[in-house]
Amino acid sequence: MSREQQEMVDLEAQTQKAAAAADDDDPGLGGGTTTVTTATSCIFNNCSNPITLKFHDVVYQIKIHRAAGGFLRKSTKTEEKVILNGLTGVVRPGEMLAMLGPSGSGKTTLLTALGGRLAGGRLAGTITYNGKPFSNSLKRSTGFVTQDDVMYPHLTVTETLVFTALLRLDKSYTKEEKVMHAEEVITQLGLTKCKNSIIGGGGFLRGVSGGERKRVSIGQEMLINPSLLFLDEPTSGLDSTTAQRIVSKLCELAKRGRTVVMTIHQPSSRLFYMFHKVLLLSEGNSLYFGEGTRVMEYFAGIGFAPSVAMNPADFLLDLANGIGTAPEDEDKESKSTIKQTLALAFKNHLEDRLKQELCATEDCFIKHGHEHKHSDRWPTTWWQQFTILLKRGVKERKHHSFSGIKVAQVLVVAFISGLLWWQSEASNLQDKIGLLFFYSAFWGFFPLFNAIFTFPKERMMLEKERSSGMYRLSSYFMSRIVGDLPMELILPSVFVVVTYWMAGMKPTAGNFLSTLFVLLYSVLVAQGLGLAIGALVMDQQSATILGSVLMLSFLLAGGYYVQNVPPFIAWIRYLSISHYTYKLLMGSQFKPGDTYPCGGGSSCLVGDYPGIKKVGLDGQGVSAIALGIMFVGYRLIAYVALMRIGMAKRRK
Structure with a gap:
């Protein structure tokens, strides 16, 4: 083993150890030193309706209108652009999937499609939840945290979560129980110190910090105790410590039986090793889908290994951008060749095994038959x-x-x-x-x-x-x-x-x-x-x-x-x-x-x-x-x- 490879092994071992320690040493987000009462833990207990998310051969196309003709004679030309190109994967309860890729790779589009919120364009393929298509009843068990934290700036943290609880929790709960749930979420997400602070917004209206604001957004979705949680770049704009705390909490939620899917742009190495599964995208194509701990081994096996010790996420983003391990890979033609090579390697080495895994998951649907039953479309009158x-x-x-x-x-x-x-x-x-x-x-x-x-x-x-x-x-x-x-x-x-x-x-x-x-x-x-x-x-x-x-x-x-x-x-x-x-x-x-x-x-x-x-x-x-x-x-x-x-x- 060369010195560079030994350094890579040592770095991975250190980051895995740091990630494990982060789960135990996070007092702000209900880690090992936080005492959770029986009343409080009811909102974050094991998921009662686990959901297995499966997507097979997902294709998404949009029409683009381009100007054509000369200066005096112009016309519009319609073209079809493929945003997602035959994506396949499966995420089970207890797993956290991170979708990585450069800007424009299709991460948010895929997340939106999986969350049942994709409008316009042509969506093809199969997306199922415990073997069933998306429905209004399933929506009640699904949380979706957008990249932009959309909240009312003049409401306090407590008011924001209480009003959300009153609207989203089922009418079978009393008002007092809904308020109690909101207080539980505040405690669990480490928002007690800022519970009476306003959210704040643009301009001169100062409010909570960026990390607290993101946790409030996550808390709004956690109020319904979701079985399936989607997050669009939950660490965007946050410092590494705050980002680690948020991902650590999401990892804890996944361990309790929830299915967590997120997009993330450029995580640190200690964040990377918290993810159970990783999906690497480039121009709408899959370059890798599998366990995060085996990603470096996979790319080394097909001839792509970093020449120096580096953050695995940085290395994956370089590959998704068509940047290999040699200086001559920088020109445009080489970048395109590298992307095509990686996409072809995925089809040859991973796609068949992934489809077999989906078939095995299908049998699980029939055997367990988890249902999400809600008598009414709306949670309240x-x-x-x-x-x-x-x-x-x-x-x-x-x-x-x-x-x-x-x-x-x-x-x-x-x-x-x-x-x-x-x-x-x-x-x-x-x-x-x-x-x-x-x-x-x-x-x-x-x-x-x-x-x-x-x-x-x-x-x-x-x-x-x-x-x-x-x-x-x-x-x-x-x-x-x-x-x-x-x-x-x-x-x-x-x-x-x-x-x-x-x-x-x-x-x-x-x-x-x-x-x-x-x-x-x-x-x-x-x-x-x-x-x-x-x-x-x-x-x-x-x-x-x-x-x-x-x-x-x-x-x-x-x-x-x-x-x-x-x-x-x-x-x-x-x-x-x-x-x-x-x-x-x-x-x-x-x-x-x-x-x-x-x-x-x-x-x-x-x-x-x-x-x-x-x-x-x-x-x-x-x-x-x-x-x-x-x-x-x-x-x-x-x-x-x-x-x-x-x-x-x-x-x-």
């Missing part, structure tokens, strides 16, 4: 989902809706408006209707742009939670609508209270309440339009542009700026929120028989004033009905648009 989502939504969004800058913005504009229209005299009719139109303009734009960002910001959260089967879309949508009501109505109410009396409008309770009601009514309609635009476009910049164009068009056709609108474009006013709001606001202040001083000591009818006559004081009921249709219609459009997300996730 519609009303439970609605109330929990409502409470969670109010807790999260109150920080945004009542932020200091928003309150200051409304108050500053209110006082400036009150001073500009200070105690306007009855003869200044143009000023009074100008204030009413300003009401409709300002409170058309303000709620519109608040609502436009609602669904684009929550798209990732909605996709994550809906794909886990946490709640119905209808319960989520209604909780959003109801939860936003008090937050959307308080600020315009304050605005009216300030400006109405400062501007010297009619000082009667009836006129004041009528003005307030009309304004709040229009705010809800404008909010509905914003929700519809946001749900349809799902892009903040594009939605903002579309909302601006629509609302400016509605304002121009509202009846204040242009009173003699050409007939060929006059139809816009019938779609204009501003037009109907302006009309109702004038009706709240003026009646057809009212008069105003018009000079020379005489009085004139308010209805004959040019600025009012063109809009008219009649048709108040029609305007209210028109806004009511918009109130319902815009929200229906938003709901139907959100349904596309769920359908896109299910479409294969």
Whole structure:
């Protein structure tokens, strides 16, 4: 044995010893020094419904549209690109599979396919769970931790896990039992010290650390005591010590009868030897599938051995990138040759044995016949989902809706408006209707742009939670609508209270309440339009542009700026929120028989004033009905648009 090979053997022995010691010396994640009570261990006990995952000859293709032709003559050319090329493997309960490979090798695509979440493209092959295809009932026993930790930034660690427990645990559990489960997960994952800290997010909102954030994501999936756990790069962006603690905990979970599958980019050597099985991918092809402890022996047997002692994961990634052991392997042609050689070696040496292992596993399915039975598709009732989502939504969004800058913005504009229209005299009719139109303009734009960002910001959260089967879309949508009501109505109410009396409008309770009601009514309609635009476009910049164009068009056709609108474009006013709001606001202040001083000591009818006559004081009921249709219609459009997300996730 050469000196270099002896160094490799010594390094592997040291890393295996370090990995074994890590399981016993990890006080932060329930290792050997952590005492686990009987009540706490119930969430992490041996898996009651073990799942054997089998995938055979999995192929996934997508269509790519490429531009073709010259500068003046362009066309699109559609090509088929193979992302996964005939992948096969099996993972049993108690095993942890790590999928390695460079960026673009197909790791996340395969993980998503195995987790039943792959949308679009053409997926072929067989993926079974105890011999059965993926189903909604199986989803209840499956955890999926995405690479991006999607959580609400203003909720604490405890609130995040408690709300998840209330939504995901079966309705047979009481609320107290669900809260207890959340507390158990906090203890087991070593999150006790930060349990009352907020999650935090981008910008200046500081929260828990990256490792704690990742453990909270894992904890959300562990709440349901999953039989099958998928993780997409759980150590991404973490230091080696934190990454080791997380993988050590996942290894412990696997030992208790769970099936754990993860993607990982470049693990350290001590992490590598924790994996029971390793799948090495390169451009969608399998280069190795088998025990992690035998991977170096396998590649040495086919003529690929490192020239110096190195991390096995680094060596495997070099091979997956087409980099061999000699300096001349660096050119593009050699890289392609090495990849082809390794893929062919896998077919010749490993594929047949792997398929035999799958056949043996098939007999196990028939013999044991594990079933996952859930009587209902949803873990909780519609009303439970609605109330929990409502409470969670109010807790999260109150920080945004009542932020200091928003309150200051409304108050500053209110006082400036009150001073500009200070105690306007009855003869200044143009000023009074100008204030009413300003009401409709300002409170058309303000709620519109608040609502436009609602669904684009929550798209990732909605996709994550809906794909886990946490709640119905209808319960989520209604909780959003109801939860936003008090937050959307308080600020315009304050605005009216300030400006109405400062501007010297009619000082009667009836006129004041009528003005307030009309304004709040229009705010809800404008909010509905914003929700519809946001749900349809799902892009903040594009939605903002579309909302601006629509609302400016509605304002121009509202009846204040242009009173003699050409007939060929006059139809816009019938779609204009501003037009109907302006009309109702004038009706709240003026009646057809009212008069105003018009000079020379005489009085004139308010209805004959040019600025009012063109809009008219009649048709108040029609305007209210028109806004009511918009109130319902815009929200229906938003709901139907959100349904596309769920359908896109299910479409294969």
